[in-house]
Amino acid sequence: xxxxxxxxxxxxxxxxxxxxxxxxxxxxxxxxxxxxxxxxxxxxxxxxxxxxxxxxxxxxxxxxxxxxxxxxxxxxxxxxxxxxxxxxxxxxxxxxxxxxxxxxxxxxxxxxxxxxxxxxxxxxxxxxxxxxxxxxxxxxxxxxxxxxxxxxxxxxxxxxxxxxxxxxxxxxxxxxxxxxxxxxxxxxxxxxxxxxxxxxxxxxxxxxxxxxxxxxxxxxxxxxxxxxxxxxxxxxxxxxxxxxxxxxxxxxxxxxxxxxxxxxxxxxxxxxxxxxxxxxxxxxxxxxxxxxxxxxxxxxxxxxxxxxxxxxxxxxxxxxxxxxxxxxxxxxxxxxxxxxxxxxxxxxxxxxxxxxxxxxxxxxxxxxxxxxxxxxxxxxxxxxxxxxxxxxxxxxxxxxxxxxxxxxx
Amino acid sequence: xxxxxxxxxxxxxxxxxxxxxxxxxxxxxxxxxxxxxxxxxxxxxxxxxxxxxxxxxxxxxxxxxxxxxxxxxxxxxxxxxxxxxxxxxxxxxxxxxxxxxxxxx
Numbered sequence: 401x402x403x404x405x406x407x408x409x410x411x412x413x414x415x416x417x418x419x420x421x422x423x424x425x426x427x428x429x430x431x432x433x434x435x436x437x438x439x440x441x442x443x444x445x446x447x448x449x450x451x452x453x454x455x456x457x458x459x460x461x462x463x464x465x466x467x468x469x470x471x472x473x474x475x476x477x478x479x480x481x482x483x484x485x486x487x488x489x490x491x492x493x494x495x496x497x498x499x500x501x502x503x504x505x506x507x508x509x510x511x512x513x514x515x516x517x518x519x520x521x522x523x524x525x526x527x528x529x530x531x532x533x534x535x536x537x538x539x540x541x542x543x544x545x546x547x548x549x550x551x552x553x554x555x556x557x558x559x560x561x562x563x564x565x566x567x568x569x570x571x572x573x574x575x576x577x578x579x580x581x582x583x584x585x586x587x588x589x590x591x592x593x594x595x596x597x598x599x600x601x602x603x604x605x606x607x608x609x610x611x612x613x614x615x616x617x618x619x620x621x622x623x624x625x626x627x628x629x630x631x632x633x634x635x636x637x638x639x640x641x642x643x644x645x646x647x648x649x650x651x652x653x654x655x656x657x658x659x660x661x662x663x664x665x666x667x668x669x670x671x672x673x674x675x676x677x678x679x680x681x682x683x684x685x686x687x688x689x690x691x692x693x694x695x696x697x698x699x700x701x702x703x704x705x706x707x708x709x710x711x712x713x714x715x716x717x718x719x720x721x722x723x724x725x726x727x728x729x730x731x732x733x734x735x736x737x738x739x740x741x742x743x744x745x746x747x748x749x750x751x752x753x754x755x756x757x758x759x760x761x762x763x764x765x766x767x768x769x770x771x772x773x774x775x776x777x778x779x780x781x782x783x784x785x786x787x788x789x790x791x792x793x794x795x796x797x798x799x800x801x802x803x804x805x806x807x808x809x
Numbered sequence: 810x811x812x813x814x815x816x817x818x819x820x821x822x823x824x825x826x827x828x829x830x831x832x833x834x835x836x837x838x839x840x841x842x843x844x845x846x847x848x849x850x851x852x853x854x855x856x857x858x859x860x861x862x863x864x865x866x867x868x869x870x871x872x873x874x875x876x877x878x879x880x881x882x883x884x885x886x887x888x889x890x891x892x893x894x895x896x897x898x899x900x901x902x903x904x905x906x907x908x909x910x911x912x913x914x
Contacts, residue, residue: 513876556876592875594899598911620896622875624886636875636890651876667881672869696871696911 403429403719406488406498408478409655410435410463412443412792413690413704414504419468420712420794429719431470432496434488436477438463441532442787443701444780447564447737449535450542451575456532459784466792478505478657481664483683500685500715503664503671505655507560507691507699513651514555514623521628526646529568530560541645542575547584548644550576553633554591555623555651557598558670560691560699563746565589565649566596566606567737572647573613574739590618590633590641601753602746605770609738652699654692670694675750676726677714678707685718687711697730697750705791706731706802731804733759735780743776745769749804760799816841827902827909831866834906842904847894851904855892858882859905862898872902872910 405421407414410433422431445459464473476490481501488496509530511517517526523537550572554565569589576582589596589610595603596610596617610617624636626646634640654669663682665671673680673688675695680686688695689711690704697703710728717724730750735743745767748754758765767776790797810821810829816837821829826842828834839859843851851859861882865873875898879886889897898910 557874594896622896636886637895667877675870694869 402427403499404497405429405431405500405502405715406496407431407433407502407504408481408488408657409433409504409506409690409692410440410467410473411504411506411690412701412787413506413692413707414502415440415463415466415792416705416708416794417502417504417689417711418471418794419466419792420708421715422468422471423794424712424716425719430472432472432474433463433467434474434476434478434490434496435463436475438475440466442784443560444787445784446529446532446535447567447571449532450527450529450538450568451571452539452543453571456536460532461788466788468793478655479660480657481661481686483661483663483686486685498685500687500718501683502687502689502711502715503658503680503692504689504704505658505692507558507652508655508669509650510653511648511650513653514626514648516626516628517648517650519628525631525644526626526628526648528648528650529564530649538647542572545576545581545585545645547576547581548586549631549642550585550587550645550647551633551641551643552587552589552647552649553621553623553641554593554649556592558699559649559652561734562598562698562700563606563734563736565591565647566610568647569610569615570613570739571737573615586616587614588616588618588641590621590623592620592622594619599746599748599754601756602748602770605744606736609772613739658692666694674726675730676710676728677724678710678728679714679718679724687715687718695728695730698732698734700732700734701787701791702734703730703732705797708794709802727802729803731802735776735783737777737780738772741777742772742774743780744772745776745779747804752804755804760801760805762805823909825903825909828906829908831863831905831907834863838906839904842906846900846903848892848900848904852892854884854888855901855904858884858889858892858897858901862901862905863907866902866905866907872898872907874898874910 440463442459445454448454479489527538528534596607597603658665658669671688691699733747746754759767893900
């Protein structure tokens with residue numbers, strides 16, 4: 401009998417899971433991907449749009465075109481998941497019964513959760529580069545920016561790609577220098593964390609880079625409201641920061657249907673699951689992949705890629721009635737653009753702080769870890785090709801292991 | 810990690826004074842950590858937050874963020890700041906004997 405696998409979300413995680421499952425299970429399973437639109441955005445590219453380093457139309461492709469022949473695509477918004485009936489109900493009336501469900505609908509931006517964020521200044525003096533509309537608006541705002549206070553603020557954790565706000569600061573420093581307005585600009589990075597980054601080892605390196613570039617760091621700044629008319633943001637403990645241009649990373653939550661699906665998500669709309677098997681706490685036949693989950697590692701494409709192997713194996717075992725394999729270790733890695741054609745690279749997991757040394761092989765790999773280099777920058781640029789041609793088709797990157805090297809259990 | 814004495818009991822704490830073993834905690838320890846951090850007396854509202862923090866930590870293995878506290882603890886964010894000045898999530902975790910919230914990653 402053919403098993404029905406329904407995958408919610410046709411982004412990084414959903415696409416690579418669909419392609420891997422289709423390849424692993426062949427005719428034994430019918431794989432269906434559901435998404436509300438056919439625009440697959442290469443999200444790492446959004447960081448470059450405000451600086452004119454990436455064109456919006458170049459980082460968007462068809463979602464359906466990234467799926468292997470034989471994988472079905474349904475273009476519809478999800479109303480809710482009925483865990484008891486094992487059926488996904490679609491807005492507009494359709495329904496999709498499943499034997500196994502994979503939740504891969506990522507994270508959603510919630511600027512409305514911060515008082516005063518949305519208003520006439522939204523996408524003008526108050527911008528985000530976390531979606532295409534915002535990144536494009538910010539490109540225009542930066543082109544007009546003649547100096548003053550540039551504040552980059554993270555509203556709350558968790559966020560997608562937690563290093564991106566720092567990268568934005570580094571690139572803004574470079575961009576404004578090139579345009580000759582850096583001298584007249586003060587850049588401030590305001591974060592709810594007590595350091596530049598969550599991982600102490602990396603926080604030190606990154607904090608040092610901020611200082612080197614003359615970027616002010618405001619820590620433990622939990623934003624309470626935005627007053628766009630006065631050009632100020634206020635924290636809950638009543639500190640204030642003036643801005644001429646505010647670049648915000650809004651609060652994140654899970655997809656809206658998660659809230660409408662009783663028992664599926666937590667109060668932020670993320671789906672709690674076992675951090676090693678990726679099975680949802682809500683039901684034995686539901687798995688969670690990528691940003692949609694609550695696992696304590698970065699919300700990043702690399703994580704979805706490293707989770708891919710575990711998801712495929714555990715979906716297969718669930719269909720066969722076997723015990724699950726607790727193989728995911730929280731592995732994440734990310735290139736961090738530091739401006740002026742350089743980047744550094746982080747590699748870590750649930751238990752292991754970012755490693756130093758070289759990558760992918762511990763001693764001889766071409767890329768230095770936790771240090772700025774031109775090679776890392778070039779690798780970051782080359783990664784875009786690998787994303788479309790290796791990662792989404794669900795293939796392994798040569799020499800790159802799913803488990804953190806030097807941290808095998 | 811260093812050993813220290815709180816409310817007459819030997820406990821291990823990290824460099825910032827967070828208990829390393831949530832099981833070593835009790836309500837007397839909580840009251841003393843609170844006093845040391847400028848909260849002379851823990852009210853029912855304080856306990857509501859502290860108990861919520863511990864329950865979530867023991868269930869999920871991670872301390873909830875300020876936003877989760879505001880949405881699910883029954884105490885709004887503004888009041889959280891009044892109860893636990895400066896950083897409510899951090900201070901409530903410290904008093905509740907669980908590791909410092911890492912804001913995920």
